[in-house]
Amino acid sequence: MGDAPRRALFPLGRSARLALTPYLFLLPSFVALAVVFFYPMLRAVVLSVYSNTVGGGLGQFVGLDQYGAVLSSAYFPRVLRTSVLWTAGNVVFVWGIGLATALMLDRRFPGRAIARALFILPWAIPYVAAALIWGWMFDYEFGVLNYLVRATGLSSQKINFLLACPDALISLTGVSIWKLFPLGTVMFLAGLQTIPAEYYDAAKVDGAGPLQSFWYITLPGLRNVSIMLTLLITIWTFGRAFTIIFLLTEGGPAGCTENIVIRSYLEAFKFFHIGTASAIGVIVLVISLVFSVAYLAFAHRKAEANG
Amino acid sequence: MNSNLLRPLVQAIFVVFPALASAADISWPSFMWGEPNNAPVMKLLQEKFEQENPGSSVKAVTVPLAVFWDKQFADVASGNSPDVVTLFDPDVRAYIEADLLELLDSYLAAAGIAIDRLVPTERLAQKGGKTYAIPMQINARALFYNEKLLKDAGVAPPRNVEEMLAAIRKLRKPDAQQFGYATISKPGAANLVYIEIMPIVVGFGGGFFKDGKPSANAPETIAALRFIKTLYDDQLIPRGMDTQTYRQLFVQGKVGMYATGSFFASVVATGDKETYANLRAEPLPLPSGRTMSITAFLAVPKAAKNKDLAAKLLMRLLKDDMQAAIVTMGKTHPGRLGVIPASFVQENPWFRAFEQATLTARSYAPEGAEQYGNEIVKIVAEHVEAMLFNGVSAEETGATLQKALADFVATKKK
Numbered sequence: 001m002g003d004a005p006r007r008a009l010f011p012l013g014r015s016a017r018l019a020l021t022p023y024l025f026l027l028p029s030f031v032a033l034a035v036v037f038f039y040p041m042l043r044a045v046v047l048s049v050y051s052n053t054v055g056g057g058l059g060q061f062v063g064l065d066q067y068g069a070v071l072s073s074a075y076f077p078r079v080l081r082t083s084v085l086w087t088a089g090n091v092v093f094v095w096g097i098g099l100a101t102a103l104m105l106d107r108r109f110p111g112r113a114i115a116r117a118l119f120i121l122p123w124a125i126p127y128v129a130a131a132l133i134w135g136w137m138f139d140y141e142f143g144v145l146n147y148l149v150r151a152t153g154l155s156s157q158k159i160n161f162l163l164a165c166p167d168a169l170i171s172l173t174g175v176s177i178w179k180l181f182p183l184g185t186v187m188f189l190a191g192l193q194t195i196p197a198e199y200y201d202a203a204k205v206d207g208a209g210p211l212q213s214f215w216y217i218t219l220p221g222l223r224n225v226s227i228m229l230t231l232l233i234t235i236w237t238f239g240r241a242f243t244i245i246f247l248l249t250e251g252g253p254a255g256c257t258e259n260i261v262i263r264s265y266l267e268a269f270k271f272f273h274i275g276t277a278s279a280i281g282v283i284v285l286v287i288s289l290v291f292s293v294a295y296l297a298f299a300h301r302k303a304e305a306n307g
Numbered sequence: 308m309n310s311n312l313l314r315p316l317v318q319a320i321f322v323v324f325p326a327l328a329s330a331a332d333i334s335w336p337s338f339m340w341g342e343p344n345n346a347p348v349m350k351l352l353q354e355k356f357e358q359e360n361p362g363s364s365v366k367a368v369t370v371p372l373a374v375f376w377d378k379q380f381a382d383v384a385s386g387n388s389p390d391v392v393t394l395f396d397p398d399v400r401a402y403i404e405a406d407l408l409e410l411l412d413s414y415l416a417a418a419g420i421a422i423d424r425l426v427p428t429e430r431l432a433q434k435g436g437k438t439y440a441i442p443m444q445i446n447a448r449a450l451f452y453n454e455k456l457l458k459d460a461g462v463a464p465p466r467n468v469e470e471m472l473a474a475i476r477k478l479r480k481p482d483a484q485q486f487g488y489a490t491i492s493k494p495g496a497a498n499l500v501y502i503e504i505m506p507i508v509v510g511f512g513g514g515f516f517k518d519g520k521p522s523a524n525a526p527e528t529i530a531a532l533r534f535i536k537t538l539y540d541d542q543l544i545p546r547g548m549d550t551q552t553y554r555q556l557f558v559q560g561k562v563g564m565y566a567t568g569s570f571f572a573s574v575v576a577t578g579d580k581e582t583y584a585n586l587r588a589e590p591l592p593l594p595s596g597r598t599m600s601i602t603a604f605l606a607v608p609k610a611a612k613n614k615d616l617a618a619k620l621l622m623r624l625l626k627d628d629m630q631a632a633i634v635t636m637g638k639t640h641p642g643r644l645g646v647i648p649a650s651f652v653q654e655n656p657w658f659r660a661f662e663q664a665t666l667t668a669r670s671y672a673p674e675g676a677e678q679y680g681n682e683i684v685k686i687v688a689e690h691v692e693a694m695l696f697n698g699v700s701a702e703e704t705g706a707t708l709q710k711a712l713a714d715f716v717a718t719k720k721k
Contacts (some may be wrong), residue, residue, distance in 0.1 A: 054384055054405035140547030141484070163696045164496065181551075235713050252494025254693035270681045271498075272401055274384060299405045 012198035040283070048278035059275060066279035075255075075263060080215065082169065083238055083259040089173040090180060091230055097177065098184015098229070099222070103214075106192045125261075131247035134175045138162050138248070165256035167196040168249050172257055175244050176237065184229055191225035192218070224302055231295035239288040262285055328411035329449035331360075332492040333617050335391040336368035336382075338375040338662030339603070344573030344637040345444075351632050356623050361483045363616055383407060390617035396672035397680020399432050399440050399604045400622045404678045408439040408606040409614050411621065415441075418622040425642055429601040429678060440606035441621050444633055446568025447664035448591065451657070453573075455585040456485070456563045457606055465592045468511075468534065469566060471498035475543050478563040489562045492539055494696055498681075499550055500599065504691060506566045506570075507531050510593025515687050519675025521712035523687070524705040527595070532701035539695045550654045566591055568601065569661040572690035574636045586656035590664060602642075602666035634658075640665045679719060686711050 010021070028036035037039050065101035070076055105116050122130070146158045161171045192200050199217045208216070242261045245251065251258030251266070258266075260280060268277035312361045313459075339345035353365040359467045368389075370378055381393055383402075394402055396714045402408050415422070415438060417495035422429060422656040425442055446476060460478050465471035478487030492502035508514060513528030522528060534609035539619070545553050545562075554571065557563045558578035565571070569588075576583045591598050607617045617654065623629065625643060635651050640661055652658050697705075 052382075054401070054407060057386070119399065138547075141545050157353075160547075161695065163492075165697055168494070248495075250495030250497075252497075252689075252692050253696035254494065254689045256494075266685065269380055270685065272405070272681070 007164075018216045019079075030043050032159060044278040044281045044285075046278075047274055048282050050275050052273040052275040053273075054272045062275070066285070067276045070276060070283065075258075078255065079258055079260045082127065082257065083261070084168065086173055086233055086241055086259055087238045088177070089170075090176055090232045093177040094233050095186045095226065095229060097181040098259050099188050101181065101185045102188030103193060103218075106189060119185055120182045122178050123180070125179070127179065127243040128180055128247065130175065131244045134171075134178075134244075135162075135248050138171055162249055163253060165253055168253055169257050172245055172248055175248070176241070178197045179244075180233060180237070187225050187229050191222045195221035227298055228295070231291055231298065234291045235295065238291070239284050312437060316413065321568045331363040331613065331616060332366050333363065333391065333613050333620055334366045334368065334389040335369045335394050335620075336375075336379065337391075338370055338372040338391050339393065340367045340369040341371070342570075342640065343577050344570050345558075348629070348632050348637045351636070352620070352624055352629055355629070356620055359623070360616070360619070369688050372393050377699065383608055383610070386610055388610040388612075390607065390610055390611040390613045392606050394440060394604045394606060395601055396428065396431055396604075396670045397677055399606065400672065400677035400680065402606065402608075403432070403439045404433050407610075408540070409609050409611070409618065410617055411438045411441060411607070414618040414622050415515065419693070420625050420643070424639070424644055426602065426644060426665060428600060428668070429642070431602070431670055431672060432604050432606070439487060440604035441625060442510070442668040443605045443624065444569055444570075444637065444641055444670070445600050445602045445665055447661055447668035448566050448638060449566060449588045449660035449664050450564055450566050451557070451571060451586060451682045452564045452587050453557070453560060453562070453582060453585050454587045455581075456560065460563070462563075464587070464589050465564075467592050468594065471477040471592050472509050472534070472537070475538065475564070476541075479543050481542075483561075485561050485563075486545055486556065487543055487563045488551075489544055489548075489557060489565050490535070490538065491550065492544050492695065493549050494564055494692045496549075497685045501684040501693055502671055504531075504535055505599040506591060507535055507593065509597055509599040509669050510591045510595055511666060512595035514669070514674060515708070516673035516683065519716075521709050521716065523690075523708035523712055527528060527534075527662055527694075529705040534692055535691070536701050560585075566598075568639065570637070570639045573656070574655065576638075581718070586657060588660040590660050596667075597665045598668050599671050600665065601671055608670065676716070679715075682715065686715060 036122045047058070049061060050062055051066075053059035071143050101119055101222060105112065105119065109115075125133075137143050140146060140158055140160065140163055143161070145161060147161055149155050160167050162168045178227055195217065200213055200219075203213045220254065241259050242265065245257050245259065245262055246265070249257045261284060263282065264277045264280040267273040308707060312614065323508065337349070341351055344420055347465060349367065353367060358363055375393075376398075377536075380387070382388060390407075392402070407523055422433075422438060426445045429438075429442055432438060432442070456478060456586070457474070458463065460474075462474040462477050463470075465474045475487030490507070491500045508528060508531040511534065513522070513531045515523050515524055515528065517525075545556060548556075553562060554565070554567075554574060555578070557565050557571075558575050560582050572583070572586060575586050590596070592700065605621050607614050607621065630641040630643050630646040631648050633639055634647050638655070638658070640647070644666075647658075652662065659697035666674070670677070673683045676683060680687045687708060690699075690704050690711065693706040694701060
């Protein structure tokens with residue numbers, strides 16, 4: 001037996017086996033992705049062209065009728081507007097606060113490492129925990145924010161953080177920004193470290209002040225990071241804006257914080273309209289895909305530019 | 308494969324796919340397994356059923372209420388139905404219309420249970436004279452009050468709207484964070500908003516649907532909305548608080564009156580002995596003399612694996628001993644009429660208000676449009692929220708809501 005030549009498991013030549021090896025390593029990930037990602041996505045597309053049905057199996061084939069019904073519905077412009085406002089608020093403030101904190105944390109000062117860790121903290125807190133904490137802080141009767149507002153004399157009246165429109169949308173966007181700005185900080189900090197110190201020295205020699213240095217050196221130096229961050233936050237906040245809103249207001253008051261993702265959930269689980277919910281999901285997917293393609297194109301271009 | 312490895316693997320498979328464990332396992336996932344009033348009743352049923360049906364077992368799966376409805380729907384929609392489903396008023400209609408439930412008439416006949424001996428809201432579980440679900444319990448709304456708080460404030464239990472509003476005002480003590488009444492004042496969960504306002508709306512003689520037609524602009528409905536808006540605008544109820552929190556305030560003796568179902572007595576009993584000792588109930592002192600109810604129905608899905616056994620379990624629940632247990636242990640009105648033990652009412656006189664309310668209570672599902680209940684609930688809740696939180700008047704709310712409901716009905720007629 002020891003002298004017998006070993007039979008290859010696959011009747012392939014060595015070069016073919018070598019060529020296949022990387023794909024075999026990728027196979028487990030591909031299978032996992034296919035099961036938990038591609039199949040549900042494909043299933044949503046299929047369900048979106050069938051009528052709403054509660055039981056297992058598909059309803060009646062209706063083509064693009066579900067899309068027509070969603071796009072012409074009274075709620076669609078409202079929920080889309082809320083999604084756009086939510087996304088825009090997140091992008092602008094995560095960018096702004098992220099940049100401001102990164103500039104601050106880029107300077108040398110005692111306790112900088114601790115300060116950096118503290119600024120990252122919101123990012124590490126799970127969404128559900130963050131929503132519950134903020135829910136108590138926003139509470140009208142017993143919340144600490146209303147207590148502080150009155151104790152510091154900022155207002156004699158309590159603030160309806162989650163009980164009025166647009167206050168609720170502003171409050172929820174604030175929570176989301178608080179959760180996400182550390183990502184901006186980290187990305188900008190990394191970006192700041194790629195700008196050569198000589199540029200600032202040369203600018204100083206030329207008589208440039210801090211504002212001019214910021215405008216002509218820092219901002220252009222962070223251009224790539226800014227574009228990446230904007231696209232990432234757009235993709236994340238547009239298509240995945242669910243947990244905070246659902247836990248704090250469930251789309252209320254009076255639909256004020258109901259965005260396209262929450263509507264999809266309501267259609268599926270509250271109204272039992274699986275087809276309609278799938279059509280909304282596919283619409284979200286298409287919109288997110290536009291930004292994803294832009295992101296990938298930009299990342300590809302950047303990789304090519306870096307050789 | 309090594310047998311040492313094989314055994315845990317097989318065990319793990321049975322844990323992950325419990326249906327494989329035994330063909331006679333009745334799967335009954337429910338939030339009620341975790342509720343202080345319902346859990347003892349359900350465990351008693353489980354015990355009795357397993358004793359009487361050797362080889363069969365009832366699998367008690369506690370699913371938190373927060374995710375229960377979504378999970379149940381996902382299970383049924385994906386063809387992975389449990390053997391017993393729990394459905395409230397609008398859902399039972401939606402499931403029947405979608406042809407998801409098994410007929411129970413033959414089981415009811417075999418058990419000798421006549422439909423007219425079940426609570427009136429049983430009609431929701433019927434279509435074309437056939438029965439698809441049985442009522443486990445009905446929670447008609449009446450007014451719970453804390454006798455001590457009312458006495459301390461020099462207030463008698465109210466007998467009409469004016470007295471009720473006056474009592475609520477007198478009981479309000481902002482410094483002590485004490486409220487005369489509590490009802491929904493937090494946006495979001497449409498179902499909760501709707502369920503909490505409906506006793507008042509029905510109490511005023513109003514409603515959002517009558518005979519399948521919108522009735523949001525009826526004078527009685529607008530009067531009810533005006534009453535609710537007054538409570539909120541005058542800060543007479545806790546603001547921005549969810550149901551669980553203000554129920555706790557009642558338990559802690561911080562709320563004087565609260566309209567809800569009799570199940571709440573169990574919550575008070577386990578929460579605070581002193582408040583329970585002072586717990587009283589009266590019918591809602593509102594003009595129509597009627598109230599609203601929620602019925603918890605149980606049904607067997609068509610796709611259930613143990614349909615016959617599950618149906619027998621439901622019939623077992625309708626027997627005298629279990630009906631009495633629902634009252635004495637669960638402190639709720641069971642699905643059958645005329646089974647309330649006299650001794651229980653003697654010991655718990657507050658229960659009379661609920662027993663009385665059950666006979667005339669209206670289901671919270673929109674009358675004549677029950678199968679669209681959840682969509683209608685969402686539309687109503689949005690308009691009520693706009694009234695409470697965005698300053699819209701009750702009259703305008705009635706008018707815009709009427710139009711929104713009429714538009715909704717039109718889309719269903721297409």
